[in-house]
Amino acid sequence: MLDFTTQTLPNPTSPEDRAAAMESLGFGTLFTDHMVTIRYTEGQGWHDAVLGPRQPIPLDPAAAVLHYAQEIFEGLKAYRLPDGSVASFRPEANAARFNHSATRLAMPHLPEELFVESIRQLVAADVDWVPDADKGSLYLRPFMFASEAFLGVRPARDYIYCVIASPVGGYFKSGKSAVTLWVSHDYVRAVPGGTGAAKCGGNYAASLMPQSVGIEHGCDQVLFLDAVERKWIEELGGMNIMFVFNDGTIVTPPLNGSILPGITRDSLHAVAQDAGYTVREEPYSFDQWMEDAKSGKLKEAFACGTAAVITPIGEVKSNRGGFIIGNGDGGEVARTLREALVGVQLGQKPDTHGWMTKLA
Numbered sequence: 001m002l003d004f005t006t007q008t009l010p011n012p013t014s015p016e017d018r019a020a021a022m023e024s025l026g027f028g029t030l031f032t033d034h035m036v037t038i039r040y041t042e043g044q045g046w047h048d049a050v051l052g053p054r055q056p057i058p059l060d061p062a063a064a065v066l067h068y069a070q071e072i073f074e075g076l077k078a079y080r081l082p083d084g085s086v087a088s089f090r091p092e093a094n095a096a097r098f099n100h101s102a103t104r105l106a107m108p109h110l111p112e113e114l115f116v117e118s119i120r121q122l123v124a125a126d127v128d129w130v131p132d133a134d135k136g137s138l139y140l141r142p143f144m145f146a147s148e149a150f151l152g153v154r155p156a157r158d159y160i161y162c163v164i165a166s167p168v169g170g171y172f173k174s175g176k177s178a179v180t181l182w183v184s185h186d187y188v189r190a191v192p193g194g195t196g197a198a199k200c201g202g203n204y205a206a207s208l209m210p211q212s213v214g215i216e217h218g219c220d221q222v223l224f225l226d227a228v229e230r231k232w233i234e235e236l237g238g239m240n241i242m243f244v245f246n247d248g249t250i251v252t253p254p255l256n257g258s259i260l261p262g263i264t265r266d267s268l269h270a271v272a273q274d275a276g277y278t279v280r281e282e283p284y285s286f287d288q289w290m291e292d293a294k295s296g297k298l299k300e301a302f303a304c305g306t307a308a309v310i311t312p313i314g315e316v317k318s319n320r321g322g323f324i325i326g327n328g329d330g331g332e333v334a335r336t337l338r339e340a341l342v343g344v345q346l347g348q349k350p351d352t353h354g355w356m357t358k359l360a
């Protein structure tokens, strides 16, 4: 594996300033002192792995990413465990998904060990930025983009891979926890054969305008339907979705090529099965959802992803009608599953699946 060069930071954040900055944590606004950068050049492969100060990246105005959006990313967290050490959750799954995304965007693979090592390097350097478990966690953002200066249309020959880190707040915010969803009947996020299953910035770009339509309707998030029939529930702009029925079964849409294979989704399957629930992957339509919510057959619905783990859905709106789910403020199953998964992530429950990787 590549050796990392460490560049020292001339004036790192003082412990006092860091403590003040970490007093109240949001999401993605505060960043640590360091970053990892690794370069790729066709014919040479990966080279110049550097752990250095977090700083702007000089980029040629013709860099391919700025024109043709060759960019992929990952999102995972490092948690402060009860013994003071730091671990992350299934980082090898993020590494594998990163390479699946790379394949779809015609980008080079990053060896999985190098992906995990890059996170280890950054967390070790910025370990003081990992919040205590009751305050939050350190969100890690690995990403890769085409840096070659070339306006012709073909896969670029030069890439930059980076990891940055952001201390983020806890899971249990006070106030109403359930969100209101806007179901987009007019716009889709992904199409069969498209890039929906790749974690690329372009998918997010496509989701932003529908997201603002949802916000105009007083909703927090947008739910996308399949692109062909505009009937089957797929996922949110950045989270997967699960449904809980009154017979105790849990249903989630199957990975059909346009849904992003969430690691939280996969882990919740396992956690739910451990807790005795039956989990089925099957297509579920918007019309059926509305009917089941109104009849009481549907008890709960929740979104899931690394950033918020589980977000209960209280209400659904669309230009074809809306409905309330359960009592409108989340349910028991979502709470139970979240506690079970977060318990493992924070090292408070046994890691029976071997999901945790010590980083520092």
Ligand SMILES: *Cc1c(COP(=O)(O)O)cnc(C)c1O
Pocket: 075, 199, 235, 236, 237, 238, 239, 240, 260, 261, 262, 263, 264, 265, 304, 305, 306, 307
């Ligand atoms: C990242 C992401 C998810 C959630 O994936 P996790 O691995 O659980 O964080 C779901 N949907 C989309 C579109 C995403 O980009």
